[in-house]
Amino acid sequence: MVSFEHNIKLYKNVEVYMDGYMTIGEVAKVKQISIKALRYYEKIGILKPAYCDPDTGYRYYKNEQMLAIDMIKFLQILDIPLKNWNQYVEPTGEFDLKGLLRDGQIRAYEKIGELQSCLKRLQLAERGIQDTEKYRDCDGFYRREIPERNILRREIKEGLSSVEFHKKLSELFELAQKHQLSANYPSGMMLDVEDGTFTYFVYVEVYENCEELAEYKCIPAGTYECLRCPPKSIMRAAELYPEYFAKHAKFTVVESDCITSPVYFQEYPVELQLTNLH
Template sequence: MVNKKYFSIGEVSKLKNITIKALRYYHKMGLLIPAYINPDNGYRYYTINQFIYLDIIKICKQSNVSVKEIKALFAKADTNYLKLYLEQKKEEIHKEIKELEQLNKRINILKTAIQTSEDEIVKTGFNIQNFESRYILSSATQEGELNEIKSFDKLDKKLDEFAIQTFQYGLIYTCHNDKWKVSDVFRLITSHDYKLLKDTFNVSELPQGKYLTVNCTRDAESETFELVKEYLEKNSLMCNKIYLFYLVTDVFNQYNHFSQFQISLKSTP
């Protein structure tokens, strides 16, 4: 048997970067039987022709294919079937990559939402800020916390089906006959989703430009809203919509909520 065409289990382990334990397991399961077993000491030996099987096993294992499935694949011994099988796994991997890319995008969006909110919350009093164009998906609602929750639920079902969660959301106050009331709930959506949804759902643009902003705690929203109206009247500023953003800060403290009123100093949609 002393012939260099054979490789010991230790040599195979080093050459193919696979543990001896795994090779013994594959032997036990009948997945990869050594080409030669020394009858005196039980040492296992493999040929170079078997290395391709280890490569296939690695690919399958990395694709979450069970040993039972791999064994059935080898038992079939059909190269054309193997090609079709690998193509299917390739498609599954591409799908998984896209899902992971979407997950990574959502993680970055959430981090951005938290950071943006933390940057905003340190500002005090009324401020004039410049914002880039933003896009919202909205749903009509009636005043009252329960009605708003139901409207958000309706909006989220639509959002989950068609758009990426941006974690930025709030209420729209609309003025009719000099009377202000909550008319809609909204969530910010990406520009990409806006292009997809603008002809289908209730989406609109918050135009680029200057916005009057002021922060408050959730408990002080009503009081702050009155101050906003006074500020607009005192400074002869006209608008027909006021946006209330719920800031994403101190996420795990349910008693520490902050909001920000935003009023476009241009005509808003």
Template sequence: MMGESVRRLLVADGRCMKEELLSIGEFAKLRGVSVKSLRYYERVGALKPAYVNEESGYRYYSINQISDLDMVTTFIELGVPLKEIASTAALGYGQSELIEKGRELARERIGRAEAQLLQLDRYADEIAESQRFQSKKRYEREFAERLLLCAPLAGDFDMRRYARVTSAIYEAAPGMRLVPLYTEGVARGLGEPFLGVSLGEENGLIAYVQVEMLPSYPFDAEAATRVALEKGMTLVRLPAARYSCDRVRSADFSECFQFGLGKIGAANGPVLLAEQWEPASTPRAFVLEAQAFVG
């Protein structure tokens, strides 16, 4: 970014070389930013004018500062604090570190965007699958590997308790760099011996609330598992498998889940109840897909 030495070159013997400078309005138009923004950047020290007329107060910028403006607006868009940009501009060094930080933030943003695209694609796929099977009484589905973030649900099934636990899972997901895939419900049989982990399915625990997740860049499985445990949750990776499925419908949310849990019964492996969307669904019509592990 332009330093004081360059600024001094633009002012020789107190005379501003105005023909080689741009007014603040002209400079703002070159990149579609507002004059107000440029004044703010100056005030915090992120981008100062090349010359300020002491008598009129007019600000002038050099054509060389366009790249500086581009850097500032890019960093702002990526979420780099203006104070950090300003300190780098004031010190005249540290630009490499700031650029690397910007690159990392950009990679994270790309990762989130890709995850969100996959999130929407997965949602569309689930709707298509739901429509394909909605008229069948019992059917089998092949599921690819799934990553579930689970939290315990104890006591009788209750809609409000389920909603609170689900909300807690959604709230915790970003801290583990996980993106929810809008596929949620309850699960049983996720522990020993099928997955090699103990989830403690006893002491009044009726099931686990589960939300399917997608890792986002940069994802650290060990760190995510540790954070999940700290929050009383469990990160479970279900291997690809075939499931015997059935539809459960009811006008009562809690009744729908209770009926579904009873309908699945005992299974040699994971059993899940996943909320479903159907064209005829209404706020008072609930549909679940009961999924029982086959192999």
């Protein structure tokens, strides 16, 4: 019987199709995958050609390897690392399809959860922008109804630099991600006032109630007295609204970003929101 290698030698420098084998170009075309990707699979050792001509470098794959390509593409869709491919291949060379399907279902449910979280973040951001646009042309103080908000916050020192502020903000986003919370815009700074003592915080709004976290605070729905100001005006809130500070001994001021659509990459005003929250 004439060997496959012998037949290949007879047709050097000609791309041929042998019964049961396909060239790398044919595999790429049939499976709608790039030759570069197939070479990468070979490089990392998860899918080697059935035969590689030592003289021409032509690569040939068996028809039976097409299922493996489908499974590799499946792994990529589910974001399962290709380095995990070998755990589904038995020492005998048999493929553990049940194992892949089991892990695939687990990853699929994880991706559904991630997409649901992403949707909540988008809805939260959209609500914040819509609320902001309603009051973009207001001058001086105005009142507005704001629904209940869940936030994560951390105390900061007065006079925080922009770099330190964004570092603290990033820490809160990482905390939210760790606990699978939907954190997004709006974000900003807060001030707790109690008997003349000022305590400043950086905060992000989250979709979920997470009262088990020390950083969590629920801001109840209410009528807020608001004022549009330059960023970090919360540090001057007492001089901007002395009557309110003189009248109330215990309250919270929220400084919220006023980003609108379309976005211009320039400094945006913030909205100071004052109400009796305690």
